[in-house]
Amino acid sequence: MPDQLTAQQVVERIQKNIGGPWKASPADTVVTGTPQTRVTGIVTTFAPSFDVLRKAVAGGRNMIVSREHPYWERGMSVAGYSGAGGRVKLQDLERDPTWQAKRDFIEKNQLVIFRLYDNWNARKADAQLAGLVKALGWDKQASTAGGQFVSVKPTTLEQLARSVRDQLKIRGIRVIGKPGTLVTKVAVSHGFFLVPQLQNLLKEQGVDAVICGEPVEWEAGPYFNDLVAAGEKKGMIVLGQEASEEPGSNEMAIWLKSFVSEVPVEFISTGEPFWVPKKV
Amino acid sequence: MTSYSRRDFAKVAGATLFVPGVLPAARSALTASQIVERIKKNVGVPWNEKTYRDTFKVGNPEVTVKGIASTFMSTLDVLQRANAAGLNMVVTHEPTFWSDEDAQANLAGDPLYKAKVAFVEKNNMIVWRFHDHWHARKPDGIFEGWNKALGWEKNMPNPEDRFWVIPETTLQAVADHVRNSLKSDSVRVMGDPALRVTRVGRGGHNLGNNLAMMPRVDILLVSEAREWDSIEFVRDTILSGQKKGMVLISHEAGEEAGMDECAKWMRTFVSEVPIQFIDSHDPFWRPS
Numbered sequence: 001m002p003d004q005l006t007a008q009q010v011v012e013r014i015q016k017n018i019g020g021p022w023k024a025s026p027a028d029t030v031v032t033g034t035p036q037t038r039v040t041g042i043v044t045t046f047a048p049s050f051d052v053l054r055k056a057v058a059g060g061r062n063m064i065v066s067r068e069h070p071y072w073e074r075g076m077s078v079a080g081y082s083g084a085g086g087r088v089k090l091q092d093l094e095r096d097p098t099w100q101a102k103r104d105f106i107e108k109n110q111l112v113i114f115r116l117y118d119n120w121n122a123r124k125a126d127a128q129l130a131g132l133v134k135a136l137g138w139d140k141q142a143s144t145a146g147g148q149f150v151s152v153k154p155t156t157l158e159q160l161a162r163s164v165r166d167q168l169k170i171r172g173i174r175v176i177g178k179p180g181t182l183v184t185k186v187a188v189s190h191g192f193f194l195v196p197q198l199q200n201l202l203k204e205q206g207v208d209a210v211i212c213g214e215p216v217e218w219e220a221g222p223y224f225n226d227l228v229a230a231g232e233k234k235g236m237i238v239l240g241q242e243a244s245e246e247p248g249s250n251e252m253a254i255w256l257k258s259f260v261s262e263v264p265v266e267f268i269s270t271g272e273p274f275w276v277p278k279k280v
Numbered sequence: 281m282t283s284y285s286r287r288d289f290a291k292v293a294g295a296t297l298f299v300p301g302v303l304p305a306a307r308s309a310l311t312a313s314q315i316v317e318r319i320k321k322n323v324g325v326p327w328n329e330k331t332y333r334d335t336f337k338v339g340n341p342e343v344t345v346k347g348i349a350s351t352f353m354s355t356l357d358v359l360q361r362a363n364a365a366g367l368n369m370v371v372t373h374e375p376t377f378w379s380d381e382d383a384q385a386n387l388a389g390d391p392l393y394k395a396k397v398a399f400v401e402k403n404n405m406i407v408w409r410f411h412d413h414w415h416a417r418k419p420d421g422i423f424e425g426w427n428k429a430l431g432w433e434k435n436m437p438n439p440e441d442r443f444w445v446i447p448e449t450t451l452q453a454v455a456d457h458v459r460n461s462l463k464s465d466s467v468r469v470m471g472d473p474a475l476r477v478t479r480v481g482r483g484g485h486n487l488g489n490n491l492a493m494m495p496r497v498d499i500l501l502v503s504e505a506r507e508w509d510s511i512e513f514v515r516d517t518i519l520s521g522q523k524k525g526m527v528l529i530s531h532e533a534g535e536e537a538g539m540d541e542c543a544k545w546m547r548t549f550v551s552e553v554p555i556q557f558i559d560s561h562d563p564f565w566r567p568s
Contacts, residue, residue, distance in 0.1 A: 047512045050519035072487055072509040072516075082380035083506070088488045096491055101520040162567040172468040172563035192508070194377050196532065198391065217504045217531040217563065222355055223378045223392065225563050229356035230395050238564065241507035272509075273515045274468040275527070277455045279568055 005262045007112040008035035010042065014065075016118050017259050025118035031070060033112030039063045041263045044253040046270040048103060048113050054109070062111045067120070067221045067245055067254065070106065070113050071099060081196045082219065111206050114133050120252065125257065128190045128248030135247035136167055136188070136211075149204055150186045157181040157235035160209060170243045172274035176224050177235030183208040190244040195220050202227075209235045213244030243272050310552050311339045312369050312406040315348065319371075322549050326414045330382040334413050337376045338397055339406030345369045347553050350543035352536035352560040354407050356396055361558055363403045370548070372408045373414065373422065373539050374531070376551070382409070414542060421545065422538030430538035432462050432480075439485035443481040445498050451499060451525045458501065464533035470514050471499065471525025483526070487513060500527040503534025530562050 007030065016021040026086040041061030045052045047068035056064055068074070073092060079243070093099045106113070121126070133139050133147035141150055158179035165173045186209045193212035198220045201210055215221045215238060224236045246269060253267035316336075320327045328334075337354070347367035351358045354372035362370050375382045387393035400407060414421040419439055426443075427433040435444040444453075452473035459467045469471045481497030483490040487509040491499055494517060499539065505511065505528065536559060543557040 016445075047508075049512065050516045068508050068512060072513045074508045082383075083485065088491060092491060097495060097522065099516040100519050101518055114340060139512055158567050165567060172566075174466045176563055179565070179567075196386075205364070214507050218374050218380060221380050221563050222353060222375075226356040226378075226396060227392055229360060241511070242491070253387065273470055273511050275470075275530075277452070277459050277467055277469065277474070279465060279566070280459060280463075 005039050005078055005260075006035065007033065007114065009036045010039055010063060010065075010260060011035065011114055013259050014114075014116065014256070015119075017255075019123050022119055023122065024191050027074075027115055031113045032106045033062075033110060035112070037110060037112045038060065039112070039263050042253075042260065042265045044249045044256065044265070044267050045268045046242050046249050047089060049270050050105070050267050053109070053111060057109050059264075059266065061264065061266065062110060063114065065114050065116050065256065067115070067117055067249060069115055069250075070102060080174050080214065081192070081197060084217065092104040096210060109263055116252070119217055121261060127247055127251040129188060131243055131247030131249070131251040132190050132211075133188055134251075136164065138186075138188070141144060148201070149207065150188060152184060152186055154182060154184050157183055157209060157237075160167075160186070160235075161237050164211065164237055164239070164263075168239065170239065170245055170272045171276050172240050172243075172272060174238040175235060176221065176235070176238070177209075177228050180206075181208065181235045183235065185209075186211060189213070190248065191241060193220050195223050208233065209237060211237045211239065213239055214241040217229050238274060240274065242270055246270060303455075310345050310550075311342050312336070312339070312345055312408060314488060315345055315369060316341070316408060317547075318549050319410065319463040319546070320413075322352075322545075323413050323417055323562065325418070328412065331409040331412050332381055333409055335409060337382050337409055339404075340402045341406060341408075341477075343404050343406050344362075345367065345406075345553055348546060348550065348555045349558045350539045350546065350555065352532050352539050353411075356399065358558050358560055359396070359399060359405065359407075360541045363399075363405060365556060365558075367554065367556055367558075368403065368405045371410050371539075371542065372407060373409070373411055373535060375409065376407050381516075400485045401547075403437050410542065414538070420538075421541050422535050425536075425538030426534055427543040428541070430458070440561060441496075442493065443479050444501075445479055446477070448476055448478045451477055451527075454499065454501075454516055455480055455527050456478065458527050458529060461525060464536075464562045465566055466530045466533070466562055469526045470511070470528070471518050472523075475499070475523055475525050477525070480527075483510070486510070490514070492526060498523065499527060501527050501529070501534075504531035530564055532560050533557075533562050536560055551553065 043056040048066040048070045061097045094270040138150045184204045193215040250267040348369045349362035349367040353374040354376040370411045455469045479497040481493035483500035483502035490510045540557040
């Protein structure tokens with residue numbers, strides 16, 4: 001029986017265990033490969049990059065459950081985002097040498113990539129947040145069950161940014177606010193970060209610093225800048241999309257193992273995409 | 281970084297030299313609406329009356345203009361500095377109220393929104409956005425400024441190509457040059473630092489722009505792009521074995537010099553009031 005486990009069966013188990021009614025979503029689908037594929041092992045990851053796919057194949061795993069799309073498609077119609085530009089046309093994608101190389105690799109290795117995004121986000125307990133809070137080493141001191149708000153030993157914004165950078169081992173961290181701002185309470189969020197989310201976090205009393213993934217530079221970024229100019233003594237620490245979401249993909253592997261025991265389940269880090277030049 | 285450079289003061293001083301024969305009374309009558317009419321007349325491209333971007337955002341368009349600030353973004357900090365410099369009209373490339381549409385309906389109860397509006401009204405200021413038509417101008421006003429700031433104004437043989445050709449160097453050297461010339465601490469890079477570079481493509485905020493440019497160049501230079509698509513696309517391009525890279529800068533670092541250009545340009549047809557470029561500053565810093 002174990003060697004008969006198909007990708008379709010894994011998807012069905014995911015749907016059954018998601019913790020609520022599964023909602024049809026254009027995102028949460030088998031993006032590559034055929035559902036009847038016999039699964040040899042499962043990899044969870046933030047983005048199924050070329051590197052992640054190679055590691056999966058080298059480890060003998062042929063199913064990937066990812067947060068992002070192998071062909072970089074989320075569509076630009078993200079709710080609440082005032083970003084310009086429509087979806088990239090399929091014929092433009094198909095002409096691209098990177099797209100072609102990736103498709104060839106996926107087909108050759110018969111990889112099944114299942115994207116789990118909307119239904120994972122809709123779960124009551126935010127595992128992406130829990131993963132990030134744990135990665136930050138704050139899961140013991142989080143003041144709420146989900147870990148959204150964390151009391152920290154009094155520090156400055158600059159010291160906090162430095163310790164977050166070192167703890168997550170990332171390079172491309174960016175900060176808004178005065179470096180000397182005193183911080184005792186931090187609001188943690190992950191991923192794309194829009195103004196309404198920021199407004200919500202700021203409703204919590206005493207938040208001095210906000211940690212987020214990717215704020216738009218004509219939306220939540222300048223909103224925060226204006227907040228500082230208006231006299232609020234607060235700071236924002238921007239981790240980057242990948243750095244803020246990656247720990248959640250590890251949580252997803254732990255969760256999958258709770259109902260898939262026939263094949264190995266492994267988290268593979270996509271890794272921070274950036275390096276930074278030396279400071280001037 | 282709240283003080284203005286000597287250069288900026290020189291500009292103000294230069295702009296305030298009165299044109300002989302123009303009486304103070306005539307100058308004092310100039311309204312923001314009249315300034316915008318002159319901009320429309322001078323920009324050299326047909327005005328798109330349907331633009332939702334290039335419109336007044338807050339303040340009274342009939343207010344008497346005492347001075348004009350040209351800036352990348354009308355942040356509260358920029359408004360405060362403009363006001364302190366006696367400039368009550370702000371020409372901004374980017375939004376005032378934190379969305380492309382400057383949608384204000386959902387912000388009515390927001391204390392920061394109220395404070396920003398109150399500051400503008402109390403100080404008789406007026407904010408007008410100048411985005412689409414400044415880009416549509418030939419040459420594109422924003423990219424003219426960007427080229428100059430990089431010292432690459434002679435390195436784009438064909439502006440239609442949207443790529444620069446520079447003497448062969450490394451990705452590391454390009455990243456350092458961009459950091460230094462644009463004075464930005466928030467530069468992020470992808471690719472082998474030793475990668476040889478001669479062609480630098482001007483990417484865009486959207487995947488479509490970057491997908492189209494990448495095959496034609498060694499690296500992309502991009503001012504803000506979404507990390508779930510453009511960044512992951514570049515990552516895969518590099519991982520696929522292609523010798524490519526990317527230098528990613530803040531939106532502000534890429535576009536602010538274009539509003540310095542805008543200030544210079546406005547001085548060619550507005551001589552009654554001072555016109556000053558105000559640097560919005562890179563919004564980000566990083567810890568040492």
